Amino acid sequence: MKPFQRSFQICLGTVGREEKIARPEFLDVVVSVVRAVPGSGFLWTGRTQPKELVEALSGIPNKWVGWVNVYDFIPFLDVYMETIQQGGLSTLVAWQLGIPAVGLDNVHSPYGSVDYDGIASAKTVEQYREMVLELCQSQGARNRV
Numbered sequence: 001m002k003p004f005q006r007s008f009q010i011c012l013g014t015v016g017r018e019e020k021i022a023r024p025e026f027l028d029v030v031v032s033v034v035r036a037v038p039g040s041g042f043l044w045t046g047r048t049q050p051k052e053l054v055e056a057l058s059g060i061p062n063k064w065v066g067w068v069n070v071y072d073f074i075p076f077l078d079v080y081m082e083t084i085q086q087g088g089l090s091t092l093v094a095w096q097l098g099i100p101a102v103g104l105d106n107v108h109s110p111y112g113s114v115d116y117d118g119i120a121s122a123k124t125v126e127q128y129r130e131m132v133l134e135l136c137q138s139q140g141a142r143n144r145v
Contacts, residue, residue, distance in 0.1 A: 005053030005076075006076060007061075008040055008043075008115055009040065010079070010090035011040075011045070011078050012034065012040060012041070012136065013043035013045075013079075013081065014080065015074065015090035016045060016083050017047070018046040018047060018049075018050050018053055020083040021045075021046060022053045022144075023083065023084055025084050025125050026081075026083050026084040027057070029081070029084070030042050030060070031056070031059065032129060033133050033136060034108075035059075035060060036136075037071065037137060038110055040061070040136055041061030041062055041063065042060060042062040042097065043063050044067070045064075045067060046064065046067065048099050070093045071093065074093055074094050077094070078100070078136070079102065079142070080100065080102065081100040081101075081102055081132060082098050082103035084125065100120070100141075100142050102128055102132050103122070104122050104124075104125065110128060121137070
């Protein structure tokens with residue numbers, strides 16, 4: 001078990017391979033939300049730290065945590081962000097652990113396409129960004145999930 005520490009007041013994060021996290025539309029949402037929410041930061045996983053991903057996140061507080069056990073990592077998050085267009089089982093783990101999760105309604109995501117209590121399902125990338133932003137800015141919104 002790898003110990004984690006809260007690195008930011010509001011911890012956003014995802015679990016996934018580097019190529020899923022590096023999608024431009026996902027990174028645009030991450031960067032815009034972290035810039036809009038004082039004290040927030042993004043925790044990300046992966047087997048390696050690709051140069052282009054490190055550069056894309058260099059303008060915001062972020063921390064690479066390596067390849068992790070999702071049950072050890074996800075409880076440290078305030079908001080779980082399903083990667084856009086390629087969601088995975090970690091979204092279900094966040095839901096199971098009671099961590100607010102946001103997914104994008106798409107055919108590639110088994111969890112963003114359905115309506116579970118605890119997984120906010122956005123219809124567009126802009127709505128996805130707004131849902132993540134609301135969860136970051138409001139403890140009450142996080143508690144409702």
